[in-house]
Amino acid sequence: MSTHLSIEDAAVMLGVSPQHTRSLCRKKVLQAERIGNTWIVDSNSVKNHKIKAENTVAEDHPAYLDTSGDMDAPVALSFFSGAMGLDLGIEKAGFDIRLACEFDKYCRQTILLNRPNTALLGDINEYSAAQILAAAQLEAESVDLMVGGPPCQAFSTAGKRKAFNDDRGNAFLKFIDLAIEIRPRFLVIENVRGLLSCPMDHRPHNQRGPGFPDLSLDEMKGGALNFVLCLLKKAGYSCTFNLYNSANFGTPQTRERVIIVCSRDGGAAPFLQPTHSEHGSHGLPKWKTFIEAVAGLQSHTHLNFPEKRLKYYRQLKAGQNWRALPPAMQQEALGKSYFSGGGKTGFLRRLSWDKPSPTLVTHPAMPATDLAHPEEDRPLSIEEYKRIQEFPDSWQLAGPLVQQYKQVGNAVPASLGYAVGKLIKDLLEDKAISPPVDFKFSRYRETSHHEWSHAFKQQQKAPQPTLSLF
Incomplete structure (x- = not known):
């Protein structure tokens, strides 16, 4: 089948006039070559341009299995995939990202542009475990890794901290329910620091103190996370977590995220292995800088x-x-x-x-x-955004510029994703090692599962309402 189209055929595919199609070729929006008075247009270029169009809908579709690839690679399912920053790192660690589940229209178009063979699903609340496995062409309990960063606004310290009393919080619980049913060997949850202190149920401050009942576990700081951990523990999963600064893993950005690693066999996973440190401690290179990140960029859209x-x-x-x-x-x-x-x-x-x-x-x-x-x-510029979040320069972003900034700004840096993927790959191969015990992963205290659990228990003994985890 030819990989090139005539101007007329390309115009039909795009739903525009031949004159406009020629203009797109001249502006190099479409990959095309002029031979005499005739343009021949690359068909993939036409397809990708059509996907990028604002009103294009990326439809749900199952995975396409490329038998020419590594069929023995461990398999991962991605949820709340966004523009796939976390997935790029996990993919680099050797995983086959078999499925992406994402509701946002522009992110879905971005996924289709860059990973058309990956199964694509929409709103997580609309799918059963069986439907997800069918789309990924997998059997039950054959998934090596489920990974996702449920919408963080429900837990963000900048928001109203509604936790699970919010549609986005309910999506978090749906993700946990699916994981318990699909039973991957490992489950990874990524979220904002606010998850460590967000209650499951918020009681107004004017209803606390003398004359009111003590706060329940769900109403205490960290109640939302405690609820999730209890669900997973009941299902047989162990959970270890910490707050990680992505700069410690090679990202030219000081972005902090909670990473929870859950193991089906009940074994406690070690913390992620750092590759950089702020001042070069532990024999590691110093943090990467902005000037290193943007070196060589020639054009800027901003x-x-x-x-x-x-x-x-x-x-x-x-x-x-x-x-x-x-x-x-x-x-x-x-x-x-x-x-x-x-x-x-x-x-x-x-x-x-x-x-x-x-x-x-x-x-x-x-x-x-x-x-x-x-x-x-x-x-x-959006090009600088991509470099800082470690997307390849060739990574295509769908939608208007403001939507492109949003996609990249919401992403997990690829180096942090790689650190996650490498740890899980090492655990699957029984060769994971622990990082230095005195390594400072973030600027905050009491952010690891050990310290967090102790602080949560101490909170139950503390006089109310003056409760403070941190």
């Missing part, structure tokens, strides 16, 4: 700051934020936010060349979470 903000950026150097402005200008620059609490370090923030990027957000030009280039008067 949003723009409003002109009134550029007035202040023009006075800031690499690594500075609003605090480096003249004192008389600081209040003017921040407006009412100047009087709010907290460090406000995200306002008018230029990145440093010689440090990792701060945690990427879903929009680099929002006033309180600016991510500006160290020298140029613009937000980080």
Whole structure:
């Protein structure tokens, strides 16, 4: 079958005029070659461009098994897959990502663009374990790894902390229920730090203290995580976890995420093996920097700051934020936010060349979470976002630019994904080793399962309502 199309055939596939198709060829949006007065167009280029169109729907479909690949590779099922940042790392560790489950329209298009042979499903709440296994072409208990990062807004310290009293929280519980039924050898759960302290049920503060009942386990800090751990323990899974800074695994970004590793055989998994350290301790290389991440980038597609903000950026150097402005200008620059609490370090923030990027957000030009280039008067470009989150330059992103930023900003860095995949692969091959016992994985205390469990138990003995895990 020919891999090239005529202008007329390409136009029919795209649903546009031949004239517009020729324009796409001239602009190099489509891969095409001109022979005399005739264009021949690469059919895959046409297909991918069609998928990228805003109204294209990526349909559910089963896995296509490529028998020319490594049929002995361990198999992983991915849930809440997003743009597949975590999956890329796990894939690099040697896993076959047989299935991706993702509801977001643009993420689904991105998955189809880059991994068309991977089974694709939508809203996790609409599928049974049997349907998932059928789509992945697998038998029960034959899955090596299930991995997922359930929507974090229900647990984020920046939100209302609704835990499981939220549709997104219910998706978390559906994920756990599916894992218990599918029974993978290993289950990995990725989430935000807020999961460590979020209650399962939130009791208003005006209903605590003298005259009110003591907080139940579900109402205590960490109650949501305790509930999940109890479900998995009852199903025979052991769970170990910690809060990991992705910079310690080679990511040019200080992004912290909770990683829970659950084992079907009940054996306790060791912590992830770091590959870098902040100052080069433990004989490891120092953290990767922003300048290392973006080296060689030639073109940049980016949003723009409003002109009134550029007035202040023009006075800031690499690594500075609003605090480096003249004192008389600081209040003017921040407006009412100047009087709010907290460090406000995200306002008018230029990145440093010689440090990792701060945690990427879903929009680099929002006033309180600016991510500006160290020298140029613009937000980080989508190309820089991809480098920081360690997506290949060739990784295609569907949707408008703001949706592309959102997809990459929500992703798990590939190096952290690789550390997860390598640990699970080593556990499957019975050769996993523990990292140095004194390695500092994050800047916070009491974030490992050992310390967290002790703090949760101590909380039950503490006078109420002055409860604090951290």
